[in-house]
Amino acid sequence: MSDPFGRAIRDFHRDEQDEPLRQIDGEEVLEHPIERFYFDDRDPEDERTRWLESRLSGPLLDLGAGAGRDVLYFQERFETVGLEVSEHLVETMRERGVERAVRGDMFDLPATFDRDRFASVLAHGTQLGLARPDHRLREFLADLAFVTTDDATAVLDNYNPDAETAQNLLGFREDPEPGMGYRVMHFEYEGDRGETLLFRPFTPGVLRDACVGTGWDLAEVEFSNEHHYHAVLEKR
Structure with missing residues (x-):
């Protein structure tokens, strides 16, 4: 499968990136800021x-760990595992010194990890928005409960589509469903086009409702700007 996103980040790490990684929605194009992100x-x-x-x-457990920035930080404090679906990013993490870099799908966690494996989970990068349709978000939260301990916490992030500034996100689309939005885009690198990504930005209220029956409660919401937030989930 084509993976321009992972390959560009790996090439940047190896000082082999000669062209930018682009985010594209129709005629709108942005250069993805690899170094900063x-x-x-x-x-x-x-x-x-x-x-x-x-x-x-x-x-x-760091979901969608990218190049391992957070794994490298937290593994100095306690056991940390970085999960990535991209083989290029798994290679990058290992080359950078990540002790436990695992290839796997964050939306199929029981296929990769045992029950009660982790005390906490971090997902930073709004990958949570790829959990669609609505029942898949509930399934993800149930899987997250399976691989975590009874007193676990999870810190997840997403965009709030109700915020006025969310309209400025590349690929943003409005949705008549309350608390929901769409974001559509793809990545391109060296002429290689990745699959079209359909994200579902949703409000903290939507996440709170999705937690019902999964073993999680929404305990806290922290906004880093008007439209981006981190949600802290705790086991019931």
Whole structure:
């Protein structure tokens, strides 16, 4: 399967990237900021880093770990596993010193991990929006409950489609369903076009409703700007 996204990030790490990684929706094109998004090390004195540390513990599972930025930070504190569907990104994590880099699908966690394997989970990068339709979000949360302990926490992020600034996101589409939106785009690198990605931005309220019957409660919501938020889930 074509993977321009993972290949471009791997090439950047190896200093072999000669062309930009582009995000595209029709005629709208943006250059994806690889260095800022994936290679900007976490600062232990940063307020948001301290906020994350206070809510995560080991063993930690980092979903959609990218180039391993967060795994590298947290593995110095407790056992941390980085999960990626891209073989290129798994290679990149290992080359960068990630001790536990695993290839797998975040939407099929029981196929990769045993029950009660992790005490906390982090998913930063709005990959949660790829859980669609609505029942798949519930299935994901149920799978997340399966691979975590009874007192686990999960920190997940997404975009709030009701925020006015969400309209500025590349590929954003409105949805008549309350609390929901769409975001459609694909990546291109060196003439290689990736699959079209359909994200579902949703409000914290939609996530709260999806938690019902999955073993999770929405305990806290923290906004980093008007439209981007982190949600903290706790086991009931």
